[in-house]
Amino acid sequence: MRGRPPIPPPSHMDCPVPIMRRAILSAFIVGAWLLAGCEAGERAGISAPRSPVGPVPPEPQRPGDPERGYRALVTESYVSCGIPYAAYRESADPPPPSHRLPGREGRNAELPYNFTAHTTKDGVELVVSNCLTCHAGFFDGRLIVGLGNEALDFTEDRVPYIEGLGAYVQDEKAAREWRKWADRLEAIGPYSTTDTVGSNPAISITWALFAHRDPKTLAWSPTALIAPPPTHPLPATVPPWWRMKKKHAMFHTAVGRGDHARLMILASTLCTDSVEEARAIDAYAPDIRAFIETLQPPAYPFATDEAFAASGQLLFEANCTQCHGTYGENWTYPNLVIDLARIGTDPAVALAGTGGSEDRFLRWLGESFYGESARLAPARGYIAPPLDGVWATAPYLHNGSVPTIDALLNSGKRPRYWRRSFDSKDYDQETLGWRYTELAEGKKGTDSNARKWVYDTTLPGAANSGHTFGDHLKEGERRAVLEYLKTL
DSSP states (O other), rough: OOOOOOOOOOOSTTTTOGGGGSSSSGHHHHHHOOOOHHHHHHHHHHOOBBBBBOOOOOOOOOOOOOHHHHHHHHHOSSSSSOHHHHHHHHHHOOOOGGGOOOTGGGOOOOOOOTTEEEEOOTEEEEEOOOOOHHEEHHHHEEEESOOOOTOOOOSSSOOOHHHHHHGGGOHHHHHHHHHHHHHHHHHGGSSOOOOTOOOOHHHHHHHHHHHHHHHTTBOSSSSOOSSOOOSOOOOOOOGGGGGTTOOOOOOOOOOEEEEEHHHGGGGTTTTOOOOHHHHHHHHHHHHHHHHHHOOOOOOSSSOHHHOOOOHHHHHHHHHTHHHOBOOOOTTTTOOEEEHHHHHHHHHHHHHHHHTTTTHHHHHHHHHHGGTEEEEEEEEEEEOOOTTTOOOOOOTTTTTTOOEEEEHTTTTTGGSSEEEEEEOEEEEEEEETTTTTTEEOOOGSSTTTTTTTGGGESSSTTTTOOOOTTTTTTTTHHHHHHHHHTTTT
């Protein structure tokens, strides 16, 4: 449209839509686990909760209605601040059909899947983010609700684009709403910028949000009330939602314990300014959780060799089920947190949660409304995830440092520096992952314009070490296991 502010190119070849569906609004993340806390408690030597490694016990969850949950997920404004509709209309192109969701009506029907229409008490019509910004992704050109979006770009400073959108806001009431949204995004901006496309800063974003909130009232403070997180987020991937039906704890370190629905609504903390608002969202949160538990992984869309897969199943059951469980009608899943010494993967995320550097965030939850029925208790390790639909969830390990399952099962194949394809049709059926190019140099030796596309495993938190449990397999055995994983 004439006069619109410049919008950077999309980071995903299936996502030619405007700035709001990119890194800025993806700050509103369900995968938020580490929160802000009480400095007085730190000085008094009060320790935050911890969990042991090993099996995670089940805890009761509130029941919900899956149908109501889907409607709430895609129509309720649990993130209640955003850009006025008039400004959105001027700055955004209409989404293609593949970006629209079934079951949406009115203004929502014309918005892409990751945005929701919301009208404030003052009658201002807004376009706000929803959970699908990070929890829906494309495979072979098809949108899959529940697949983690591993193509988001958080590498650029979005403040100029946020401020540029203000030029389209003329009405005084709308201007106040836009300013509220813009100020909060700008406050957390320094803690949400990553150095690699696809790396998700959910942890850091949430810490920053809670650093600006009073845990008792949830009131927003323009200045941080406690020390915010470091400005260099550790790299992380977004686990698929369909795993939730099996898991007793949430997130890579199994830190999310107790009421999962209560933890899920941490996605709303950018805009939820009172306990009353939080309780209103919490009323339908169990329904959203119930919907998530109905999600099934997509079926592998290409041909498989059934006999070869059957031989791979035997190898899988002999080598992998102790941690990852069994599959089929009578599936089992051990909910097992593997200690750092055994798993050997990059320890930075787990050590940050259990080493005391995040204690103020863990305690914050215990003092807040969210801590009435949920708690954050990290373990010194990582939970071995269910592997349903694992073939669709590249890249691998909690930090996305391994591009394919083939390399995950053979540590000698893992590239130190690499750049992956972001075309959702560019899938390698042999290695089970996105096609990638191995590079001779990391980010320091790369042109500045191309640097953000390079995954550099020598950087803090980005190591591709560990999980060497497939190294002893012969090449033919490994191929058979890969064939079996296509069937999950």
